[in-house]
């Protein structure tokens with residue numbers, strides 16, 4: 075029989091105050107008004123969502139603000155059915171990359187609005203290329219979860 | 228590429244749930260084995276490089292200080308290299324740069340992780356930015372599952388075929404782990420076991436996913452002059468290296484045609500003079516924490532065309548007795564102490580070309596590839612080794 079050795083149960087708790095900066099302050103303030111903002115790159119022309127301070131490819135400031143549609147197309151998805159410490163949402167949930175109409179990148183969020191506990195329902199409902207729309211929380215705080223989820227159109 | 232550099236020896240711990248040892252003692256276990264393997268002593272070492280995935284996996288920051296004694300680094304130059312899941316290959320690259328530059332003759336590289344001491348996915352999720360993406364990415368399995376689906380859709384590969392090929396990979400790697408004395412998971416599984424195992428992040432199921440492992444790996448890199456002075460014959464010469472990063476935001480780039488993987492391999496192939504990797508390589512240790520992703524690497528590394536990997540997997544092309552055996556050690560799928568994992572891939576590649584891989588030796592292997600991937604699909608690193616300088 076394997077010998078048992080002692081272990082130390084411990085934890086580290088640290089407070090943080092993270093600065094949004096001007097661009098993300100404006101983006102998350104927009105969420106309160108049910109608006110999803112992107113910024114357009116003057117060089118490559120891509121509309122990036124969420125709004126960015128600069129284009130990652132062209133390295134130029136992206137200061138042209140564009141409101142994009144709360145509707146979009148699912149680019150890919152996965153059904154998360156496991157748990158880790160401090161997970162922001164209770165599984166099961168469906169992570170998805172959604173290309174919002176009028177934008178050029180995938181917007182990461184969740185797809186819900188049907189019975190997620192029944193995987194057969196999920197498998198029949200969720201497809202790459204499906205159309206979805208944002209469902210907003212009634213009380214919005216300027217947070218990414220102001221969009222409760224995206225649901226099938 | 229600077230001066231010629233060789234791997235002259237490797238040491239690994241038994242990987243697994245190692246609550247029988249403290250973290251420094253685990254590191255020392257690998258370091259003792261590399262000294263035993265090479266016949267060197269700490270006095271012979273000019274510099275030490277080590278790394279983990281994120282330090283906070285075990286709740287201790289800057290672990291190269293914590294392990295200074297266990298690595299016998301006191302009084303020597305010491306570096307830490309950290310690139311997420313690709314850390315282990317980056318450690319190997321750092322050691323290579325150090326010797327190739329002429330600034331050191333013999334360098335000890337050590338990768339380590341003790342994933343059972345914390346919550347690995349909670350730690351890994353802190354790699355994602357905190358305002359937006361961290362909420363949804365569902366840990367490493369979530370990001371890589373979404374990437375796998377983009378790949379299937381992009382190349383029109385039927386999901387059932389990918390599922391069958393992934394199950395084949397899982398079964399054969401689990402079988403191979405029985406021939407690797409250091410492997411963590413030793414479990415006989417059937418194709419049906421894999422296909423019916425619990426969904427983790429669909430389409431990925433439990434037996435498609437690597438374990439949380441505790442483990443360490445130590446590798447000694449030496450200059451040509453040192454190899455000659457020591458009179459070593461069986462060494463693994465570094466023939467080529469490549470590393471590429473990508474844009475940060477998950478969703479900004481097409482990851483079906485995975486540029487960091489393609490370009491990192493191309494850089495290494497150009498240096499090593501490899502034109503047709505499926506013929507020119509004898510064995511590959513591909514970083515495969517998820518079975519689905521392993522097939523994407525085959526394609527991005529030019530082992531086959533895009534969209535072809537599942538068919539070739541099912542034909543056994545990448546099996547132990549196939550044209551290009553991949554992960555004969557059982558791979559990351561059966562042992563994943565993350566900060567060590569990439570260095571284990573390099574060590575296993577080196578063992579193969581030194582003809583020291585034991586029961587999982589690919590007979591006559593002369594050229595081998597080691598690889599690791601990190602970030603949310605963000606980094607890929609390669610090291611190619613060969614038996615001839």
Ligand SMILES: [Zn+2]
Nearest residue numbers: 115118129132
């Ligand atoms: Zn641009």
